[in-house]
Amino acid sequence: MMEHSVVFSFFLIFSGAAVLASIALYTRQPLLVAYVVLGAALGPWGLQAVSDTNLLSDISHVGIIFLLFLLGLDMQPSHLIHMLRKATLVAVISSLAFMAMGYAVGVLFGFSQTEALVIGAAVMFSSTIIGIKLLPTTVLHHRHTGELVVGLLLLQDVVAILVLLLLNSGSGESPALNFARSMLALPLLAGFAWGFVRWVLLPLLQRFDRFHEYIFLVAIGWCLGMAEGAVYLGLSAEMGAFIAGVSLATSPISQYIATSLKPLRDFFLILFFFSVGASFNLTVIDDILLPALALTAAVLALKPLVFRLLLKTISEPSETSWEIGFRLGQISEFSLLIAYLAFAGGMIGTEASHVIQATAILSFLLSTYVVIFRYPSPIAVFDRLRRD
Template sequence: MTEHSIVFSFFLIFTGAAILASVALYTRQPLLVAYIVLGAILGPYGYQFISDTALLSDISHVGIIFLLFLLGLDMQPSHLIQMIKKATWVALGSSLIFLAAGYFATQLFGYTQTESLIIGAALMFSSTIIGIKLLPTTVLHHRHTGELVVGLLLLQDVIAILVLLFLYSSQNEESSAINLIKPLIALPLLVGGGFLLVKYIILKLIQRFDRFHEYIFLLAIGWCLGMAEGAQYIGLSAEMGAFVAGVALATSPISQYIATNLKPLRDFFLILFFFSVGASFNLGLVGQILIPSVLLAIIVVALKPVVFRLLLKTIKEDNSMSWEVGFRLGQISEFSLLIAYIAASSAMIGQEASHVIQATAILTFILSTYIVIFNFPSPIAVSDKLRRD
């Protein structure tokens, strides 16, 4: 298969996405489904128009970084700290329940102990992309429901980073204890450094040159990506660095101007992310993984709302809001895909187990998106009554 240029690949992706998105809107389907289907059609396991999905996946990662940065811009630090303290028990309790559910379910299909544990670990997390993209930015982010969703996702991200560090340390057994302790030291350093840089450098630059809109745009992107790279350098995730960068700027009046201007750039990269999810999936393994993947997807979509509802009730949250939070978190995560890739590349799990995780992720992305957009306020709801930007 001849390699096409990146420009031709972008032409296929965005022209195809525009066509399928039009069909999706006419038939009242979620746009995310259109992007994933397009990836499966054009990718190396479909018609092979685009074969270098690794490059697209790397590029699309920028969309997740911008998503977390924009989320941080909407979060007041005092509210966030209070919510994280309150939600810690819920995040830990739900993670253990889904680790056990995934482990016992996959044992029924004859997977090894290690494969079952890793599949169970992949089920612990909910998607930051789905959870936040389906939150109305002008409504729920400033209300209790949105803060609770975000707090739980952030706590899950911390747990996910620890799981990923464990997988990395299993590949290289030297200094594995240090690798696991390092994030606990690095996170306070990242937060403290971020707030100091904003206070003494970023805000002073903004105040001096706020008439130059192009400069504000460039400064915001540089700050976001700089913190993302800094976080990776000290052993955290780029997403966490971007979120801290956003929260550090959230108290400034310029934060909403930056958020508004970066949204189109975020959406550009997120389309690439969902395309790469569909394109990376080996359709030839569907027959082998269909039953376990469907079972796991049903467990996740059906059980997560119930588990979150019960756990949130223990911290005195009201019934309807607990259900809504549960449904909004009723899928597995992009971190789950990363767990699948790392574990397979280090031969901890086989290709079949890796694709079970990938298929479960895709199915839960699609199913939970349908549930949310038909029942709760979201920017891409098919009903005018529920559509909130």
Template sequence: MAEQSLVFSFFLIFTGAAVLATIALYTRQPLLVAYIVLGALLGPYGFAFIGDTKLLADISHIGIIFLLFLLGLDMQPSHLVQMLRKATLVAILSALIFMVIGYLVGIAFGFTQTEAIVMGVALMFSSTIIGIKLLPTTVLHHKHTGELVVGLLLLQDIIAIMVLLVLNNTGSEQNDPMMFVKTIIALPAIIVVAFLFVRYCLLPLIHHFDRFHEYIFLVAIGWCLGMAEIAQLAGLSAEIGAFIGGVAVATSPIAQYIATSLKPLRDFFLILFFFSIGASFNLALLGDILIPALVLAILVLALKPLVFRVLLRRISESKQLAWEVGFRLGQISEFSLLIAYLATSTALIGQEASHVIQATAILTFLLSTYVVIFNFPNPIAVSDKLRRD
């Protein structure tokens, strides 16, 4: 019965996505909008054709892992280190600015101090998925823009991991300060082990059996998910582990073949991810949280490009590049959703505050996608002039 239910769910999701995607393309709308709307329609708070979205959300998480792995395959380690060093101050200052903005809005709408702090923290980050999915491969390979976007997103992800550790500690009965120490030690250790393993084991195996494409495909998936699991066990995120796994292979000639072969698999899981976002939102609370969510979304969409533009100009980036990076990062993050879910499960915030964060995430995902696809080069642009794969 469980298998039939999962097959039926996949039938509804992908058939429905195909129909709505067709309508979206005819009406010149982003495909991401179709997936989120479909989730809201078919999920437990819509027509309830799919009652339990937890399994689908867990499965869809694999799409984020593959996305970061493929991103790592496109990044040369030397360029990455240089960019992280340059972007650190920008990432920290922008995070603090948006934490203050979110906190002040939370207080203004009568939320508790703790809820306002969590709302502020949720505004600190931009979406890795939106940022990378709308970034053309050509930009990543040939332009400074892609490296800068990736560097800022990675630094934000590291800050987000620390926040999630704090929330986990706050929610647990035993506070373990050593958890932070273990995490700080784990990151460089995993990087070193990953590069050594790739150099002395993985690449020799791939070179020896490079005639068997199926073998390379399997090894790539195993390496990606293995690194994700190791990172998660060490207190980091699965996404960070997958990214490290990708960067470790990036200098190999086989990297681009692996990237090409895994893209369809990534897209399959990302459709599930955006569907689960729409399906998990309780539409019954919309009336109570719409105004604060709209205010937060408008502030994020208006101020993130401006803040990043000012900060990036301070580190000698061009005006045009600074604006483009700001608009590409002009939303909140999937980490914001995780923070909302975790803070609710540990009773730090109520359902209303959690749904304000969720609604803000959905609104900024949708609206920032519109801004990017109609103004900057991206793989899903409706205009042929802007479409870059």
């Protein structure tokens, strides 16, 4: 296998993405499909043109961090708190229901009890990237539907932290103690962000607001600094970036920051979807195709239904409940991380790991089709549904 420089790898990725994206737009296909297909074609299990997918995956993770930061910039703290209170019961009950669903499919296809539990844990969550990328930033983020989607995703993020802590509990320290420490760190981090923005960041931005390059640098530094601080405290980098964004949301300069960082976010997200396709081992498809298809079908069919039933219990309109259910009708990038960690720890075998990975890819793609053909989104194929 030839080793290429990062520059050459980027040339292949972005030139190839430009070609496939053009074809996708002509044929009215979502751009995400082009990026994943390109990853599978050029990755180690395809043409082997791009071999260092771990590096690309690490780089693309920055895109997720920026995505959450920009989301936070559009969320008013008072609205967010209200929505989190309203969505907590829905998030908890739905997570348990999805875990039971994944466990049942795992047992049905002959996986061990531990493997079935890990599969169940992997399908509990919906994709933050898909859910938020398909939200129109100038429409739904300031409306009830968008806020509820965001609230549910953030609560799932908390559950995901617990699962990841349990998977990493081999250090000998109590997982419950680790989780309690992380949950204590959350309000501390939020309090620090509020104080730092009020007494340090905003005065600096107000004094030097004529220097756009300075604002750009401070915004990136604040986002990445909070992300690293969250990781240090046992939280996720995404959660730290979101808190960084929310802490700036009430500032008049927040919309300028959001606009200036969008191209940077899109650059890294292209790398993320490429790495998803490139990291999948195409040689195991015959062994895992049937359980992966069954699990994907269960996710696509039951997630919207469960969310619809639960959201109706908190007095959400039927149309809104269905829309939220379809927007959250896939599994998550956290699912991929759970599969990698569980496999590395010897909890699951190769087949179970690739069932989770294949389900993630299939549910990403198919749920994207459902959303862009039915609801407003920035990448809708029809002009009447395209909302940036």
